[in-house]
Amino acid sequence: MNITDRRRILGPSNAKPLVFERLESSEQAAQPPQEKNNENESMYIKNGLVSNANGSSYLELKRGESSEQCTILLSSVYGPRPSRGAFSSKASLSVQFKEVTIEKIPSGELKEICNFLSNIFSAVINLERYPKSGIDIFLSLIKNPITSDEANLEPIIAACVNGITLALADAGIEIFDTVSAGTYKRNVVAFSKNGTEVVGLWKDKEDDTANDILSVIENCRGNYLQNRKGIIEYLIRSKNADI
Amino acid sequence: MTESLELRPITFHPDVLARIAPELSMQRHLSLGLRPSLRSFEEFRNVEISDGGLSFASNADIDRKGNNILGSNVLKCGKTMVVTSITGGIVEENISGSRVDDESTESSNRADRLSRFAQVHPVVEVERGRVGAPTDEEMTLSQRLRDCVLHSGLIPKKALDVAVGIRSTDSEGISSILYPDEEENTISSGLKSRRKWSYVLYAKIQVFSRDGPLFEICWNSLIYALKTTQLPRAFVDERTADLKIPVSMRGRSATFRETFDIICDASKFQPLVLNEENVAFASNFAIIDVDPETELPKDEDEMQVDQGGSVLLADIQGEAEEASVFSTISIISSDAGRLKHFKVIGGGLNASMEHLKKSLNLAKLRASDLSAKSSSGDR
Amino acid sequence: MVLSVTEKSYLHESLASVPPARPDGRKADQFRPIEVFTDFLPASNGSSKVVASDGTECLVSVKCKVVDHAVEEDLVVVDVDIAGHRDDSGFVQGIASTLSKVLSTQLDRSCLRLTKKYSFKLYIDVLVLSSFSHPLTLISFAVYSALNSTQLPKLISSDDDLDVAELPTFHDYDFVKLNVSVPLLFTLAICGKNVLVDPASNESDVANNGILVTWNNGKATAPIRTLGLNEDYVSGVSPQSLQDSIKMIEQVAPEVLQALGGI
Numbered sequence: 001m002n003i004t005d006r007r008r009i010l011g012p013s014n015a016k017p018l019v020f021e022r023l024e025s026s027e028q029a030a031q032p033p034q035e036k037n038n039e040n041e042s043m044y045i046k047n048g049l050v051s052n053a054n055g056s057s058y059l060e061l062k063r064g065e066s067s068e069q070c071t072i073l074l075s076s077v078y079g080p081r082p083s084r085g086a087f088s089s090k091a092s093l094s095v096q097f098k099e100v101t102i103e104k105i106p107s108g109e110l111k112e113i114c115n116f117l118s119n120i121f122s123a124v125i126n127l128e129r130y131p132k133s134g135i136d137i138f139l140s141l142i143k144n145p146i147t148s149d150e151a152n153l154e155p156i157i158a159a160c161v162n163g164i165t166l167a168l169a170d171a172g173i174e175i176f177d178t179v180s181a182g183t184y185k186r187n188v189v190a191f192s193k194n195g196t197e198v199v200g201l202w203k204d205k206e207d208d209t210a211n212d213i214l215s216v217i218e219n220c221r222g223n224y225l226q227n228r229k230g231i232i233e234y235l236i237r238s239k240n241a242d243i
Numbered sequence: 244m245t246e247s248l249e250l251r252p253i254t255f256h257p258d259v260l261a262r263i264a265p266e267l268s269m270q271r272h273l274s275l276g277l278r279p280s281l282r283s284f285e286e287f288r289n290v291e292i293s294d295g296g297l298s299f300a301s302n303a304d305i306d307r308k309g310n311n312i313l314g315s316n317v318l319k320c321g322k323t324m325v326v327t328s329i330t331g332g333i334v335e336e337n338i339s340g341s342r343v344d345d346e347s348t349e350s351s352n353r354a355d356r357l358s359r360f361a362q363v364h365p366v367v368e369v370e371r372g373r374v375g376a377p378t379d380e381e382m383t384l385s386q387r388l389r390d391c392v393l394h395s396g397l398i399p400k401k402a403l404d405v406a407v408g409i410r411s412t413d414s415e416g417i418s419s420i421l422y423p424d425e426e427e428n429t430i431s432s433g434l435k436s437r438r439k440w441s442y443v444l445y446a447k448i449q450v451f452s453r454d455g456p457l458f459e460i461c462w463n464s465l466i467y468a469l470k471t472t473q474l475p476r477a478f479v480d481e482r483t484a485d486l487k488i489p490v491s492m493r494g495r496s497a498t499f500r501e502t503f504d505i506i507c508d509a510s511k512f513q514p515l516v517l518n519e520e521n522v523a524f525a526s527n528f529a530i531i532d533v534d535p536e537t538e539l540p541k542d543e544d545e546m547q548v549d550q551g552g553s554v555l556l557a558d559i560q561g562e563a564e565e566a567s568v569f570s571t572i573s574i575i576s577s578d579a580g581r582l583k584h585f586k587v588i589g590g591g592l593n594a595s596m597e598h599l600k601k602s603l604n605l606a607k608l609r610a611s612d613l614s615a616k617s618s619s620g621d622r
Numbered sequence: 623m624v625l626s627v628t629e630k631s632y633l634h635e636s637l638a639s640v641p642p643a644r645p646d647g648r649k650a651d652q653f654r655p656i657e658v659f660t661d662f663l664p665a666s667n668g669s670s671k672v673v674a675s676d677g678t679e680c681l682v683s684v685k686c687k688v689v690d691h692a693v694e695e696d697l698v699v700v701d702v703d704i705a706g707h708r709d710d711s712g713f714v715q716g717i718a719s720t721l722s723k724v725l726s727t728q729l730d731r732s733c734l735r736l737t738k739k740y741s742f743k744l745y746i747d748v749l750v751l752s753s754f755s756h757p758l759t760l761i762s763f764a765v766y767s768a769l770n771s772t773q774l775p776k777l778i779s780s781d782d783d784l785d786v787a788e789l790p791t792f793h794d795y796d797f798v799k800l801n802v803s804v805p806l807l808f809t810l811a812i813c814g815k816n817v818l819v820d821p822a823s824n825e826s827d828v829a830n831n832g833i834l835v836t837w838n839n840g841k842a843t844a845p846i847r848t849l850g851l852n853e854d855y856v857s858g859v860s861p862q863s864l865q866d867s868i869k870m871i872e873q874v875a876p877e878v879l880q881a882l883g884g885i
Contacts, residue, residue, distance in 0.1 A: 017311065020311070053370075116848070214862075
């Protein structure tokens with residue numbers, strides 16, 4: 001299986017990627033901010049940046065003081081738009097995730113994230129309201145704070161959940177609740193109904209939270225409430241600004 | 244008994260009219276001396292640029308591990324947003340001993356002129372809410388960008404040569420890196436003569452909110468990104484520099500193979516040296532015939548647009564303009580007026596000399612405006 | 623079999639009732655009977671076939687290669703092929719990615735260590751011939767039994783080859799059994815407040831959500847995550863159900879391991 005891609009300009013085939021020298025000292029210095037969770041986290045939200053999508057949201061998450069630990073995610077929602085083919089009584093949902101600048105996340109894991117997110121939002125979007133249509137969600141990760149070789153996916157997944165909720169609100173697509181996600185250590189939990197229901201749980205790395213899933217959920221809930229507050233405040237503010 | 248048939252004129256909201264009859268809407272606007280975007284004929288959109296803080300060299304205290312972006316640019320032009328990131332690779336070339344000396348003798352014919360310049364490898368992606376293979380537009384854009392960078396002579400090949408340093412570790416375990424251009428005659432030339440490394444630049448251009456032709460916006464973003472590009476210093480380790488590894492394949496003849504692991508210095512980098520006089524910016528123009536018949540009946544004292552002639556519009560934007568314009572001009576010009584690319588597509592044969600001259604002048608003005616932006620953005 | 627809306631609604635009600643009434647009469651923590659065959663592919667180092675009672679069939683083959691572990695970081699490669707699904711579909715790639723991540727991070731690399739320079743690299747090929755329900759549990763059982771029946775060539779040269787330019791040589795016919803602890807992945811369905819282990823296809827169709835729980839070295843470990851089993855009935859679940867599902871796996875996993883170990 002060696003098919004050359006003729007549709008893109010790929011450059012010379014013998015080119016090797018740049019290998020950077022390992023700086024041991026900075027590696028250790030970068031470790032502590034990751035451990036510190038949810039502190040001084042600020043969220044900048046702007047809706048409607050992508051004009052040819054039905055709804056979009058721009059999310060900038062800063063952790064701590066440094067501007068470098070920053071996640072920028074642009075989510076856009078296309079739809080509901082007519083889907084061809086057989087009749088379906090409800091809308092079909094698809095989620096696509098792409099890294100716009102640095103490509104670090106293996107494609108298989110991107111697919112896992114997409115599956116996970118579409119499972120969450122199947123539960124949240126009122127799909128029955130849009131028969132014979134498709135709702136497509138595109139996520140573009142513009143800036144990624146990961147510094148080590150191993151991708152730290154959890155904050156990204158949480159940002160995706162929050163970003164999609166905002167974009168859906170911007171598109172005017174009916175959702176049952178403003179779903180938002182909270183992270184705690186290496187866990188992400190997406191909640192609905194004021195934190196009484198879990199719509200998504202992602203625990204990919206073993207950490208010291210062991211098997212006490214309830215306390216993990218409890219810890220994520222605090223972060224969820226904080227994120228949801230930010231989302232709702234933004235939506236109310238932007239609505240008032242429109243009037 | 245005949246029922247009286249009544250004909251009523253239908254009126255549409257401007258947005259609706261623009262959708263169902265873009266040409267009519269366009270002509271109505273033109274007759275008012277405006278364009279559908281409410282800009283005047285020769286007015287460009289404002290452009291905002293930043294480097295987005297994406298590249299590894301953009302901030303000193305960023306941990307560079309895992310970030311291989313050498314240069315970046317985020318350009319906003321109206322609603323359209325373009326994110327360009329430049330990444331790199333290294334190619335190794337084996338050069339025969341004779342060619343090393345030939346490099347200084349430059350012949351003037353055209354093929355050789357091109358061989359002195361390097362290209363970038365752009366991949367343009369336009370977000371349009373669909374997945375799948377690149378569209379025709381994306382493919383043509385990438386190809387045109389590549390060709391224009393090469394032919395404009397923006398990047399001299401020399402700028403991409405890797406001056407390979409050597410890392411040596413002394414007896415106390417402290418390693419130091421020597422670069423050939425920093426300290427002269429300390430490095431044996433034996434390594435350099437047989438092999439040559441050069442950087443390859445890739446550009447990933449992501450476009451959001453497409454609103455009109457993209458080539459010029461992508462080009463400008465690419466130029467800004469190249470201007471911020473920093474190339475890391477690279478070195479080989481002393482221990483591997485003279486390494487010869489015997490490869491014996493059970494019974495078959497033994498061959499010697501040299502491998503060099505080029506490692507990039509994570510703390511030292513140099514800006515990519517561009518041919519400054521070849522830095523040029525792009526702008527596009529449309530020529531459209533004004534159809535006097537579509538004009539709204541106007542009052543006597545209202546401003547008259549030149550009747551029936553054609554007008555030059557700068558910076559095409561929006562569905563209405565794209566759909567109703569058949570003659571376009573695309574110009575890449577430097578602020579000094581050096582033309583790098585000039586393309587006229589004429590559907591209506593209305594591209595008069597006057598329009599061409601005017602567009603060239605405007606392109607030059609635009610280029611000096613845009614290049615001022617990049618220098619002010621740097622500081 | 624595709625169920626009608628009414629049938630689904632009825633099934634959902636019965637699964638959500640207390641105690642759950644499963645269509646095949648199983649208890650909430652009861653698995654479907656499976657048949658396991660091992661070591662039947664002569665060309666691979668280890669193989670297994672698992673057939674579930676609903677006809678879902680999964681074949682796993684394990685092959686090995688000797689690699690320089692300083693050069694190749696990944697010592698486990700997993701390839702998944704599911705009949706009836708495109709290889710590039712999110713479903714197949716998601717399963718493949720989950721499996722390869724679990725296996726490559728949780729398998730003990732020292733078990734694959736051959737000499738100081740070389741290691742075995744395992745190629746695990748998974749083929750699901752016919753799948754009716756979410757095949758992850760079954761694949762995981764098959765991978766478990768295949769890896770536990772894997773025989774690796776026996777090394778006869780020295781295992782300290784750091785300073786010797788020598789390739790490892792092997793015994794002509796003797797093999798050594800691969801001894802490694804293999805993680806198991808369980809899928810559970812949540813219907814209402816009930817947690818059901820090993821959901822059949824019709825149960826998956828009406829589940830409110832699915833959970834993936836991994837079991838390794840005597841405890842439930844990551845990845846633990848929600849998993850979409852259908853698109854119609856999916857909804858939020860209470861945190862207690864998540865807790866219940868992990869508890870249930872803690873209960874049944876040792877028995878499952880015992881059963882698989884007896885083969």
